[in-house]
Amino acid sequence: MKLEAGTKELILLKSGEIALKGLNRGSFEDLMIKNCKRALRDVGNFKFYKAQSTIYAQPVGDCDMEEALDRLSRVFGIAALTRAAIAEKNFDSIQEAAAGYLEEELMAAATFKVAAKRSDKTFPMTSPEICRELGGWLLERFPHLKVDVENPDLLVVVEVRDFAAYVHGGQNPGAGGIPVGSSGRAMLLLSGGIDSPVAGVMMAKRGLAISAVHFYSPPYTSDRALLKVKALCEKMTRYCGTIPLHIVPFTEISEAIQSHCREDFGTIIMRRFMMRIAQDLALEDECSGLVTGESVGQVASQTMASLACTEAGLTLPVLRPVIGMDKEEIITISRKIDTFETSIQPFDDCCTVFTPRHPKTKPRLEEVRAEEQKLDFEVLVQRAIAGTTKERLSPR
Numbered sequence: 496m497k498l499e500a501g502t503k504e505l506i507l508l509k510s511g512e513i514a515l516k517g518l519n520r521g522s523f524e525d526l527m528i529k530n531c532k533r534a535l536r537d538v539g540n541f542k543f544y545k546a547q548s549t550i551y552a553q554p555v556g557d558c559d560m561e562e563a564l565d566r567l568s569r570v571f572g573i574a575a576l577t578r579a580a581i582a583e584k585n586f587d588s589i590q591e592a593a594a595g596y597l598e599e600e601l602m603a604a605a606t607f608k609v610a611a612k613r614s615d616k617t618f619p620m621t622s623p624e625i626c627r628e629l630g631g632w633l634l635e636r637f638p639h640l641k642v643d644v645e646n647p648d649l650l651v652v653v654e655v656r657d658f659a660a661y662v663h664g665g666q667n668p669g670a671g672g673i674p675v676g677s678s679g680r681a682m683l684l685l686s687g688g689i690d691s692p693v694a695g696v697m698m699a700k701r702g703l704a705i706s707a708v709h710f711y712s713p714p715y716t717s718d719r720a721l722l723k724v725k726a727l728c729e730k731m732t733r734y735c736g737t738i739p740l741h742i743v744p745f746t747e748i749s750e751a752i753q754s755h756c757r758e759d760f761g762t763i764i765m766r767r768f769m770m771r772i773a774q775d776l777a778l779e780d781e782c783s784g785l786v787t788g789e790s791v792g793q794v795a796s797q798t799m800a801s802l803a804c805t806e807a808g809l810t811l812p813v814l815r816p817v818i819g820m821d822k823e824e825i826i827t828i829s830r831k832i833d834t835f836e837t838s839i840q841p842f843d844d845c846c847t848v849f850t851p852r853h854p855k856t857k858p859r860l861e862e863v864r865a866e867e868q869k870l871d872f873e874v875l876v877q878r879a880i881a882g883t884t885k886e887r888l889s890p891r
């Protein structure tokens with residue numbers, strides 16, 4: 496895309512599912528705009544306005560538009576987006592914008608097609624007329640081109656709207672989903688693994704703001720393992736926005752379990768401690784649910800019987816968005832959201848350090864509770880919470 500001096504450009508954002516929300520639509524769009532502004536905070540100064548399920552992000556002064564587009568492609572609630580040239584609402588201006596703004600693309604393409612949308616019905620040409628006239632004019636200006644309506648190399652799009660006409664080379668898919676914050680907030684149990692960051696971003700896509708909690712067991716787990724979790728959390732903020740991260744010292748609990756409880760129940764009791772502490776911290780952060788990266792049958796602690804024991808006694812719902820997914824499917828998403836490379840860095844987390852040799856795959860809740868009776872559950876929970884630190888991670 497090329498900008499002549501004086502050509503103006505903006506980013507068009509099409510809201511997707513938001514459009515279904517009827518009366519709430521205005522507040523959904525306002526929230527999405529707020530999230531877009533946050534994402535662009537350090538890219539440049541943008542003016543936002545909205546009309547007809549489109550949000551306009553117009554730069555005020557210089558800014559890196561490619562970077563802006565990249566940031567906005569990770570804001571949930573946006574179904575499609577594109578950079579576009581702003582033309583006056585007359586055909587000359589539209590022609591010049593198409594030939595100038597899309598010059599490089601037109602030169603590189605062998606075939607093209609014009610698509611026109613006219614939401615301003617006072618514009619004197621119909622959409623088919625715009626397509627025909629602009630198509631013909633571009634063929635004269637760029638004689639190497641041919642029209643291909645089925646499968647063109649380049650789509651030249653003209654949208655005649657309220658304030659102006661916009662010209663672009665076709666829109667890209669956005670992140671989809673609904674705006675972060677529109678569904679409230681949830682507490683993610685974030686390990687250093689592959690699954691939990693994916694789970695957190697999946698729930699952010701459904702409109703949940705994310706708080707996170709990580710359990711660490713120094714000296715069994717290293718400082719670098721903790722840094723890795725913070726790095727993961729920071730990657731997630733590109734989709735989730737700011738994430739408050741709670742770091743809970745878990746060594747005392749792990750050691751108590753190891754010295755007092757049957758080894759084969761160790762993992763499940765550890766998981767129950769984590770859930771219970773996560774729930775207390777969740778209430779502190781005004782979360783209405785917990786999120787984990789569990790998937791049925793992946794490991795012993797994720798059989799149906801284990802999951803039932805893990806969540807027994809909790810009051811908040813436990814959301815497990817990857818519950819029915821294969822590891823490969825989870826990995827595909829983790830690559831897409833760019834957490835995979837960080838997740839596979841080889842640092843131990845507390846579960847792997849204290850993993851029993853033969854964990855129970857079908858634990859019975861009464862038995863688990865009987866083992867737990869050997870510990871001072873409440874005291875251990877409260878001490879871990881008292882030692883918890885909290886920091887806010889934001890996109891860099």
Ligand code: ATP
Nearest residue numbers: 684685686688689690691708709710787788789846
């Ligand atoms: P992941 O890839 O997310 O680590 P996993 O396959 O290793 O998952 P487990 O270790 O059994 O599975 O953990 C299941 C879930 O429990 C994780 O997805 C995460 O939500 C939570 N969890 C496990 N360990 C921790 C931890 N140290 N801190 C916070 N949450 C944890």
Ligand code: MG
Nearest residue numbers: 686687688846
């Ligand atoms: Mg893990």
